[in-house]
Amino acid sequence: MFSLSLLCLFASLNALVRAQGSELLKLYAPTIGSKCPDITQNPLLREFTTGTQALHPNESAYIDTRESTVISKAWQDWLGTGEQIGYNVSVLSSNFSRVGIAFSGGGYRAAQYSAGVTSALDARDQSAKSVGTGGLLQVASYISGLSGGSWFTGSLYFNDFVTIPDLVYGDGNDRNGWLLDLELFLPGGFDVFDDKNTFFFQSVLASVVAKASTGIDTSITDVWSRMLSYHFFNQTTRANFFTDDTSHGAGQLWSNLPRSSMFQGFNVPVPLIVFDSRPSGTKTNGYTPLDVPVYEVSPFEMGSWDPNVSAMVNLTYVGTHLSNGKPDNDTACVTGFDEAGFIIGTSSSLFSIILDKGQTTLSGLKEQDSAGLDHLVSMFLNSIETRADDVANWPSPFNGVKSNTYIDTNTSWLELIDGGLNLENIPLGPLLVNSRNVDFILAVDGSADTSDSWPNGTSPINTNLRLNTILSSSHQKLPPIPATPNDFVSMGLNLRPTLFGCDPTSTSNPEYPLVLYLPNAPPLTGAKPVTNTDTFKLSYSSRHTHLFLDQVHTNTIGGFKPNTNSPDPDWPKCLQCAAVDRGRMKLSPVVPRSEFCTTCFKKYCYDPANPSSVSQLPNRVLKFQDPDGSFFQQHKAAIIGGSVGGALFFLIVFGACCFFSKKARKNRKRGKYTRVASDHETHPLTMSK
DSSP: OOOHHHHHHHHHHHHHHTOOOOTGGGGGSOEEEEOOOOTTTSOSEEEOOTTTOOOOHHHHHHHHHHIIIIIHHHHHHHHTTSGGGTOOHHHHGGGOOOEEEEEOOOHHHHHHHHHHHHHHHOTTSHHHHHHTOTTTGGGEEEEEEOTHHHHHHHHHHTTTTOOHHHHHHOOSSSOOOOOTTSOSSOTTOSOTTOHHHHHHHHHHHHHHHHHHTTTOOOOHHHHHHHHHHHHHSTTOOTTTTTSSSSOTTTTOBGGGGGGSHHHHTTOSOEEEEEEEEEOTTOOOSSSOOTTSOEEEEOSSEEEEOSTTTOEEEEGGGTTOOOBTTBOSSTTOEEESOOBHHHHHHHHTOOHHHHHHTTOOOOTTOOHHHHHHHHHHHHHHHHHSOOSOTTSEEEEOSOBTTTTTTOTTTTOSEEEEEOTTTTSOOSOOHHHHBGGGOOOEEEEEEOOOOSTTSOOOSHHHHHHHHHHHHTSTTTBOOOOOOOSSHHHHHHTTTTSSOEEEOSSOSOSSSOSSOEEEEEEOOOOTTSOOOSOOOOTTOOOOOHHHHHHHHHHHHHHHHHOOOTTSSSOOTTHHHHHHHHHHHHHHHHSSSOOOOOHHHHHHHHHHBOOTTSOOOGGGSTTOOOSOOOTTHHHHHHTHHHHHHHHHHHHHHHHHHHHHHHHHHHHHHHHTTTSOTTSOGGGGTTSOOOTTO
16 A cells, blocks of 8 residues: 555645746747758758768867967966976977866766866866966866766856856855755755745746647656756755746756857867767666767757767757758757756766666665555556656657668657766767867766775776777777776776876877876875765765865875875876877977976876786775764654655656646647647646646
């Protein structure tokens, strides 16, 4: 039998679907029936091969201008004369390295780890600038993110690329920070039926139903996306969290980034967000195979560099069904589908693996409630008509593309999922695209691979495999890395910064970029760690977040000294050595590596012939120390009960969205959702129907 709480939750569905919500919340919905551009002059789709691969013209122009103006000066600001690392910057200035930074997935843990690393690389951070690591962020041309790393990336860009303290904690003015102490599912507290939680659920539902009512299929990912937006975008404060006074991030578009002042001034790297996919109509029994297409979103376009796809669509019109590059008619376009919350929600959509594997039993849930939950989920997912309930549903612009090689060439809808579900949890792929010519990559790894939730090299190992088997003609190779996670761990490479690719065969034309691996690691000082949290930890106290970012910042500016628990005073200069190394190889003749940098590389480079040992990193504490442990013990029952209730309410909200998707489809039996907007004006959002 269902418990009373489950019955109450189920009954509350009727109340939720009657929620009206404000007009601002409906900005989450895209606009259908938009006028299409003249595709003879401005094609919506571009196809290419590995031999004709090229960047979008706007991306190329932006990178060229940024590097020749803003970045050139930033290098000089960071390096000064270069004398401290044994170079003359005036000699290097004609060919600096092109830099990319990749932020991994891993939920709130990865978002905070990305933030802590970024603060340590930012010239605007006084401690980072004073030691010498601050400045690398300013010379970057690209930033890529997936899953939790995409949350950080999206938040950074849609908050005008402010400093990390202002981004995470708020600036005391118009930004209130991430508010991570407000739980993702139950921001109003552990009581599911608290008025604040009920209002929050209704507001989330209003946004998603507005989208569903256009006839575009929604899913559990849309609910997820709206919940994330309350924390990572700039319209939500502690004071208005439980009101509809703002859109809470709804309606902010990825394609609008190039119009922002930070882009107009060429002041920021180009952001790239990664999605994995599930072949349409299939189900997964775990992680995604490496041969399934991987997609990216830039501010200019969306698509895949995989040789089997090799196609990109204009981001402004993503959400439009295209067949062989053509819309159904000249008023069949969709705009506003590239909603920022939906982008980062898609990149972190883990529900395919959770729901496909039937993981509906939650820790602390009574047996009868577990059975009830399983029945409740089955009822929603099996009896309510929806397209794919456990993925992000994207109308496909790639119908008819690469008909001999593209697995989804005949589908009308793409099923997109978390960018790390093929076990490439660091988004290195976009930075390795041949046409981007990235020389130096920071691989920021906040994964939780080990039993203590530390990285162990699983991600770069899988990227290496995909590059060698699927992407050998379209992407740069990775440099040599250890073959197994056990090797990463035994060499201690998951506990400190490591450079890969220090000595390419050809110094004048290196066969791979230089990669700096920055894993989330225990404090080098031997202190107890607070950063190896669970991926599904959905709230952090303010104290925990401060400690988290402080530990990451300290590790990132500290490097390591073998056989000690002391920071390396030379590490900031060694980082500068790494950043300029590929640039010096571009010069003719090649500038020899300086004596100082040679010493740095002997310490920080991976050498397969002379591997390091974890024994060189003494007193590293691996077990997580919860800074809020006493609070959890005192409120354990309420936390578990509230989390369970929140998960159930989450599914109920999703069920309501499925209901409205079904209703919208019935309203358009006479035509596709891509008909002109006037065809839909007789079906306004009326949640009480």
